[in-house]
Structures are given as structure tokens and as C-alpha cells.
Amino acid sequence: MQGRSKYLPNAPSRSRMCARATNFAMQPNNPIANKNPSRLSCPCSKKRLNMDIHSIRGPLSLKSIWKAPLHQSPSGPLRFLIRSTLSLAGRKLVSCQGVEHIQPDHDPFILVLNHSQKLEAIYIPALLYYLRGGRVVHFLADWNFCLVPGVWFFYHYGQVITVSRKPAKPKFLNVFKPLFTSRQSSVSQARKTLEAGKSIGIFPEGTTNRHPTKLLKGYTGAAQLSLKTGIPVVTAGLTFPSKEGYKKIPEGVPFSVEFSAPIQPPRLPHDIGLKDIHQHHASIMQRLASLSQKTWTASEPRRP
Incomplete structure (x- = not known):
């Protein structure tokens, strides 16, 4: 060779x-x-x-971004969109470890990530698409972002599962909600996606959390889906090498990503109960805290 x-x-x-x-x-x-x-x-x-x-050492070069074959994607517009996004975001990547855990031959899995910058909702799906050779991870994301000019294209071509829980602000914008959401709940759509052999991505904190050392309590959706489908969870910890001295993690600072080995859901001899869900959620969040170099307790608030 x-x-x-x-x-x-x-x-x-x-x-x-x-x-x-x-x-x-x-x-x-x-x-x-x-x-x-x-x-x-x-x-x-x-x-x-x-x-x-196992790993990438950033930043990503323009040559590697635009020459990568991405042969698993049939969509030309999506390939162009991803390459354009990474041309801007790739220079912010410091390193990426555990790449072997998110390859397409590991599908389906539930990817769980901490969320400290708003643009992560665009940068991370694009990075995953690149690392997986054009295979999409279907993220759950708030429908309100579709109201931002240009973001709808990322949602549409990135095959995002929209979460319709939050109303729009100001309220009159709710008239557009049916255009961007499905009649099916986001949980039902996520489960069907997993059962079809595709992977999904979830930010369990449910919002941007800029605290440099603590995770929010988080929502249990990933734990529930994992227990009900038997599909493992892969955690992805985002860290910020330059965060020292920050009271809040600012937008646009360089980041590193580390993917964990899959967390297999326990096989329960009884029907799944709230206690089982909370225990699995705790194990997921504790692993996420370790990778993101933060702390987590069940008593943390849901909002920053």
C-alpha cells in the first residue's frame, strides 16, 4: 500500500x-x-x-473537508451544507476522541451531549456527518429555531426531529408552528427512527448551559428511549480548553469532543418504572459529567 x-x-x-x-x-x-x-x-x-x-487532532483543514468523499450521503445539497458549515466550525475543533464509537456500523445508538454554546446545535451534527462519511445522526431540536432565517435548511436537509413543547415568543409566531412540526410527538418519531436502525442525538439539558463546571439536571427522554428499545447510549462530552477564568462559557470558543463506549441499558425482569428511568438517567448523566469535565447531581436545577 x-x-x-x-x-x-x-x-x-x-x-x-x-x-x-x-x-x-x-x-x-x-x-x-x-x-x-x-x-x-x-x-x-x-x-x-x-x-x-480513534481520534482527530484539529483544526480541520479546508482540503480535508471539501475532499472527503462522504459516500454514504445521497444528498448533494446536504453535503454542500455540511462542508460549508465545517469550513467555519472546523477551525474551532481542538480534538475529537472516541471516533470509533460513533461509526455507522454501531448504529443504532442514542447520542447524548452537553450543551454549552448555541452554535453546537449546528456544528456538532455537521461534525458527526463528516466523521461518519455522510451518515446522518437525527437530532431532536426545538422547532423555534426554524423561525431563524436559514436554520430551516439545516433542519430540513439534516433530517432533524423537531420538538414542539415550547411556544414561540412573541406568541403570534405560533401560527407557523404547523409548518415546522409533525402531528406525531418527537418521542414517537425518535423511537421509529431508532427502530429503523438509525441513530439519534439528544441534548438532555434541554437548553444552553454556560456554567463551566456543572451540568443541569436534564430530562429523562434518552434514558426512557434506551430502556424501552434496548438501544445503547453513547455520551459525548464537549470541553473547552480555554474555559479557565470564565464565569460563563462564551459563544465561539474552541472545543474538544470525546465519545464514550456505549452504555447498554439494563435488562429488567419487570415493567419499566420511574425508578428504573431515573437510575438509567443518572448513569448517563454521570458518564456525561465525567467526559465534559463537569459535575452532576440529581438535585441540580433544570434551568440555568
């Missing part, structure tokens, strides 16, 4: 991982695999690449 892939961003050179990296790169579902396998190279080449089988 000679030459090096022009699609891979700068992975550390590790001779002992050469065989493993090569095998991983040759997998058909691997989003970093080139359509021409003979052009792929192992991480122990003399010129260092910026992605290995």
Missing part, C-alpha cells in the same frame, strides 16, 4: 498501530476511507496525518 490519502486530516505516527489502522481504513463503512483503497496509507508513514483510528 503506497501513497497517502489526501482525505485524511494529520494522524500521529505510530508504527505499532499500522496494521490495525490499515484494516480499519479498509472497512467499507469507514467515513475516512477513500473510494480508491490503494491510495490509503497507514499512520506510520513519514508524513504525519491528522486522524488515526
